[in-house]
Amino acid sequence: MGRKLLLDKAHIENIRLYDVYRREGGYRSVEKALKSMSPDGVTDEVKKSGLRGRGGAGFPTGMKWSFLAKPEGVPRYLVVNADESEPGTFKDRYLMEFIPHLLIEGMIVSSYALGSNRSYIYIRGEYAWIVNILEQAIAEAKNNGWLGKNILGSGFDCEIYVQRGAGAYICGEETALLESLEGKRGNPRIKPPFPAVKGLWGCPTVVNNVESIAAVVPIINEGGEEYAKIGIGKSTGTKLISACGNINKPGVYEIDMTISVEEFLYSDEYCGGIANGKKLKACIPGGSSVPILPANLLLKTAKGETRMMTYESLADGGFATGSMMGSGGFIVLDETQCVVRHTYTLARFYRHESCGQCTPCREGTPWLENLLYKLEYGKGKMSDIDLLWNVQKNIEGNTICPLGDAAAWPVAAAIRHFRDEFEWHVNNPEECLKKNYGLAGYADPINVPV
Amino acid sequence: MNVEFSKEKLAEVKQIIERYPEGKQKSALLPVLHLAQHEFGGWLSEETMNYVASLLNITDIEVYEVATFYSMFNLKPVGKYLFEVCQTGPCMLNGSDDIINYVHEKLGIKPGETTEDGMFTLKTVECLGACGYAPMMQLGENYKEHLTKEKIDKIISESRANAK
Numbered sequence: 001m002g003r004k005l006l007l008d009k010a011h012i013e014n015i016r017l018y019d020v021y022r023r024e025g026g027y028r029s030v031e032k033a034l035k036s037m038s039p040d041g042v043t044d045e046v047k048k049s050g051l052r053g054r055g056g057a058g059f060p061t062g063m064k065w066s067f068l069a070k071p072e073g074v075p076r077y078l079v080v081n082a083d084e085s086e087p088g089t090f091k092d093r094y095l096m097e098f099i100p101h102l103l104i105e106g107m108i109v110s111s112y113a114l115g116s117n118r119s120y121i122y123i124r125g126e127y128a129w130i131v132n133i134l135e136q137a138i139a140e141a142k143n144n145g146w147l148g149k150n151i152l153g154s155g156f157d158c159e160i161y162v163q164r165g166a167g168a169y170i171c172g173e174e175t176a177l178l179e180s181l182e183g184k185r186g187n188p189r190i191k192p193p194f195p196a197v198k199g200l201w202g203c204p205t206v207v208n209n210v211e212s213i214a215a216v217v218p219i220i221n222e223g224g225e226e227y228a229k230i231g232i233g234k235s236t237g238t239k240l241i242s243a244c245g246n247i248n249k250p251g252v253y254e255i256d257m258t259i260s261v262e263e264f265l266y267s268d269e270y271c272g273g274i275a276n277g278k279k280l281k282a283c284i285p286g287g288s289s290v291p292i293l294p295a296n297l298l299l300k301t302a303k304g305e306t307r308m309m310t311y312e313s314l315a316d317g318g319f320a321t322g323s324m325m326g327s328g329g330f331i332v333l334d335e336t337q338c339v340v341r342h343t344y345t346l347a348r349f350y351r352h353e354s355c356g357q358c359t360p361c362r363e364g365t366p367w368l369e370n371l372l373y374k375l376e377y378g379k380g381k382m383s384d385i386d387l388l389w390n391v392q393k394n395i396e397g398n399t400i401c402p403l404g405d406a407a408a409w410p411v412a413a414a415i416r417h418f419r420d421e422f423e424w425h426v427n428n429p430e431e432c433l434k435k436n437y438g439l440a441g442y443a444d445p446i447n448v449p450v
Numbered sequence: 451m452n453v454e455f456s457k458e459k460l461a462e463v464k465q466i467i468e469r470y471p472e473g474k475q476k477s478a479l480l481p482v483l484h485l486a487q488h489e490f491g492g493w494l495s496e497e498t499m500n501y502v503a504s505l506l507n508i509t510d511i512e513v514y515e516v517a518t519f520y521s522m523f524n525l526k527p528v529g530k531y532l533f534e535v536c537q538t539g540p541c542m543l544n545g546s547d548d549i550i551n552y553v554h555e556k557l558g559i560k561p562g563e564t565t566e567d568g569m570f571t572l573k574t575v576e577c578l579g580a581c582g583y584a585p586m587m588q589l590g591e592n593y594k595e596h597l598t599k600e601k602i603d604k605i606i607s608e609s610r611a612n613a614k
């Protein structure tokens with residue numbers, strides 16, 4: 001059994017309620033931080049922990065905090081990103097639903113470190129019932145003196161509010177999120193300036209993922225150095241992985257970053273293997289935006305080393321033969337699944353979610369979707385595969401925000417590793433229409449670099 | 451429909467505005483639009499949007515800009531029960547296509563359509579953060595997960611019974 005720091009108590013009955021959470025040792029980190037540490041001292045512990053942002057990019061949280069500008073007389077804000085809309089990702093929902101006080105506790109400590117007297121949780125609009133759970137937890141925390149004015153006599157004031165989004169993946173991008181929180185369309189801003197200098201209402205702001213902020217609680221309780229001892233190399237601590245697709249046990253798992261992908265996928269403690277006795281075909285290990293890997297490259301790197309569930313190992317080989325930890329959305333495809341069809345659904349997703357501000361993304365994402373649609377429904381030509389490659393290439397790196405890359409990468413990786421399957425679609429149009437993909441021949445992973 | 455919040459709802463609007471610093475009441479736009487959609491028939495008419503603009507002391511166009519951007523705001527009337535079935539990758543891997551076809555068969559409506567009695571609307575949507583509990587749909591403010599044909603039958607008959 002690996003170490004659990006976030007979900008170790010999530011199964012205790014009524015842990016959602018303040019009294020139970022407190023009895024189980026909740027809010028100790030607030031006591032420790034506010035009574036015995038300075039705000040910079042808290043930031044130092046987070047730095048020492050090596051915690052990397054859990055929202056997808058993996059940027060070191062302590063470093064991000066130390067970039068926060070602190071001009072005299074200007075308010076600063078902490079905004080928690082609970083937009084969670086990357087296909088395959090549902091870990092923050094789990095944390096907020098089952099152990100909401102952990103997020104509130106982490107937010108109080110983090111707000112203290114950053115000097116935020118008003119902190120916000122921006123949550124995707126569809127998670128309506130979780131808004132109620134969070135608001136109840138906030139009210140309980142406030143009634144028990146953990147929020148409000150002069151918390152624990154420290155002189156620090158803090159309020160937490162929940163803001164509900166309204167259905168827009170792009171609002172997970174931090175500057176789009178801030179626009180949305182200001183009551184506008186979720187159009188990403190051009191950076192610089194970065195939120196650390198000019199964020200919410202033009203004030204210095206830190207945006208962090210739910211899981212990153214929750215991790216601050218064990219970091220303060222145990223100390224940054226202790227936290228950093230868990231894991232391998234720069235992948236410290238524990239990580240929540242949401243696993244889905246064709247596996248026996250879909251769900252949210254907390255892993256410490258010392259296990260192999262194979263163990264995660266096949267052991268009964270986690271995914272429990274491929275469903276219905278089928279074979280593994282491919283996997284997107286870090287949410288829909290990151291490259292898909294065929295079975296052989298998922299379990300072993302191109303060098304033949306065991307692939308581990310760490311930031312470095314998942315990325316080993318770059319995009320040619322590796323992928324990314326991303327948001328921890330682990331999507332598994334069995335041998336009967338069609339990679340073209342799956343990629344088509346993702347392209348449709350990104351077209352739907354493009355905010356439309358920049359031409360390569362606004363115009364390119366419908367091209368990706370339409371070409372994949374043609375190929376999937378038996379109307380594609382061989383030249384469409386190359387066109388698809390060119391379109392994704394022309395989006396990547398040419399946009400205001402990374403949604404353009406996020407739309408391009410899955411397509412590139414699908415062609416890179418499964419080009420034969422695209423060609424099969426061109427050569428067998430009738431079979432495509434019958435949804436008879438002739439996949440038996442493709443159950444063994446193919447690796448055709450482009 | 452009379453587009454005006456009750457006293458209680460107006461108090462709620464006031465509370466929402468207090469979440470933000472002085473002068474930043476425009477930030478209340480999304481929450482107040484959710485409230486308005488809920489109160490005024492499940493969609494946002496021009497009249498409703500103008501009313502929200504007046505409450506927040508912003509221009510009408512600022513409200514239209516936002517209402518048209520976010521997929522949860524309905525700009526046309528929808529059925530009493532809105533079936534929003536997820537069709538993105540992970541749900542597709544677990545049979546969402548079959549679920550969409552089945553709802554179509556049962557209710558005779560395609561995605562985007564409403565039954566003649568105004569009871570049901572079918573909509574396909576993109577990932578709702580429930581990929582591990584696929585296939586799934588959103589119904590009002592709830593998620594219906596691990597969908598099967600039998601579950602769809604049950605949801606339809608329960609909805610009909612509740613509407614009476």
Ligand SMILES: Cc1cc2nc3c(=O)[nH]c(=O)nc-3n(C[C@H](O)[C@H](O)[C@H](O)COP(=O)(O)O)c2cc1C
Pocket residue numbers: 052053054055056057058059061064081082083084085086169170171172173174175207208209210212213401402403406
């Ligand atoms: C299109 C897009 C969508 C994103 N969605 C999310 C999201 O849903 N949740 C999240 O925490 N970060 C998301 N991010 C990353 C955020 O921009 C930001 O990096 C993150 O919230 C920072 O938190 P962290 O450092 O704690 O990871 C998204 C980024 C992009 C480009």
Ligand code: SF4
Pocket residue numbers: 170187188353354355356357358359361362399400401402403404
């Ligand atoms: S890349 Fe796409 S989503 Fe991002 S700003 Fe440009 S158009 Fe909008």
Ligand code: FES
Pocket residue numbers: 087088089536537538539540541542576577578579580581584586
């Ligand atoms: S893909 Fe359907 S909920 Fe995520």
